[in-house]
Amino acid sequence: MNLLLAEDEALMLQILKSYFIKEGFNVYTARDGEEALELFYNHQIDLAVLDWMMPGLSGVEVCREIKNTSRTKVLLLTAKGEADEELYALNAGADEYVRKPFDPRILLARARKLLNMDAQIRIGKLVVDLEGQKIFREGRDLQATSKEFQLMKYLALNKGQIVTRKMLLDQVWGFDYFGDERTVDTHIRRLREKIGERWIKTYRGMGYSLEDGPIGEKLDNPRGDSPDE
Incomplete structure (x- = not known):
C-alpha cells in the first residue's frame, strides 16, 4: 500500500x-x-x-x-x-x-x-487483497488473473503448510473439474513469475507451500514443475 x-x-x-x-x-x-x-x-x-x-x-x-x-x-x-x-x-x-x-x-x-486492511493478508512485501481480489508487491498491482489470485489466496490462507495439487484443483477449479491436473503447475509457474521465485516452495511428491522466509537455493524445483515428478 x-x-x-x-x-x-x-x-x-x-x-x-x-x-x-x-x-x-x-x-x-x-x-x-x-x-x-x-x-x-x-x-x-x-x-x-x-x-x-x-x-x-x-x-x-x-x-x-x-x-x-x-x-x-x-x-x-x-x-x-x-x-x-x-x-x-x-x-x-x-x-x-x-x-x-x-x-x-x-x-x-x-x-x-x-x-480495510483486515481483509488483507501480508507476507513480507506481498499483499493479498481478499476484498479487491488483487495481489500487490511493494505497493504495485501485479495484475494477477482470477486463477492466479485464487491460488495465491489459498496458499496464503494455508501459509507454511504443504497443499497438494488435488487440494488446489478442488479449491480453485472446483470439485467437478475433470481437466489436466498439470494446469496447476502452469499457473503456479506464472504466479511465481509475478510474485517472485522466493515465496512458493515445491515439495517433490507432496505439493506446494507458501513460505514466509527466503527460499533461495533451498528450492527443490524453482521452475514450478509438477511436485509429483
Missing part, C-alpha cells in the same frame, strides 16, 4: 514514517502542501495522512484537491479541538480526523480501518 505522509515537523514525520514502514506501507513523505500534491500526482497513493497546519497549502486544501480528482482516502492530523473544525475537515472530504497529541498505534489502527 502506498501512503503519502505530509507533516512539517521533521521529528514527527520520521517517527510516523517508521511506524508505517514497520506496518508494511510504502511511504512517501512531504514537508508542505505543495510537495504533498506533487507526490500525489506522481504516484498511485492509497492513503494520504495530512497535517492540517503546513506551510503554503494547508492539509485541508490538499485534501480538497485530492478528493476532487480521486477516490484516495484522506486522514487529517490536527491540534485543533473544536467540533466546528472537525466538521470543516469532514466537509472538505476527509475520511478520518485525528487530534494531536495521539498514540501512533491509534493512527495505524485508523489507517488500517480506512483501507
Whole structure:
C-alpha cells in the first residue's frame, strides 16, 4: 500500500514514517502542501495522512484537491479541538480526523480501518487483497488473473503448510473439474513469475507451500514443475 505522509515537523514525520514502514506501507513523505500534491500526482497513493497546519497549502486544501480528482482516502492530523473544525475537515472530504497529541498505534489502527486492511493478508512485501481480489508487491498491482489470485489466496490462507495439487484443483477449479491436473503447475509457474521465485516452495511428491522466509537455493524445483515428478 502506498501512503503519502505530509507533516512539517521533521521529528514527527520520521517517527510516523517508521511506524508505517514497520506496518508494511510504502511511504512517501512531504514537508508542505505543495510537495504533498506533487507526490500525489506522481504516484498511485492509497492513503494520504495530512497535517492540517503546513506551510503554503494547508492539509485541508490538499485534501480538497485530492478528493476532487480521486477516490484516495484522506486522514487529517490536527491540534485543533473544536467540533466546528472537525466538521470543516469532514466537509472538505476527509475520511478520518485525528487530534494531536495521539498514540501512533491509534493512527495505524485508523489507517488500517480506512483501507480495510483486515481483509488483507501480508507476507513480507506481498499483499493479498481478499476484498479487491488483487495481489500487490511493494505497493504495485501485479495484475494477477482470477486463477492466479485464487491460488495465491489459498496458499496464503494455508501459509507454511504443504497443499497438494488435488487440494488446489478442488479449491480453485472446483470439485467437478475433470481437466489436466498439470494446469496447476502452469499457473503456479506464472504466479511465481509475478510474485517472485522466493515465496512458493515445491515439495517433490507432496505439493506446494507458501513460505514466509527466503527460499533461495533451498528450492527443490524453482521452475514450478509438477511436485509429483
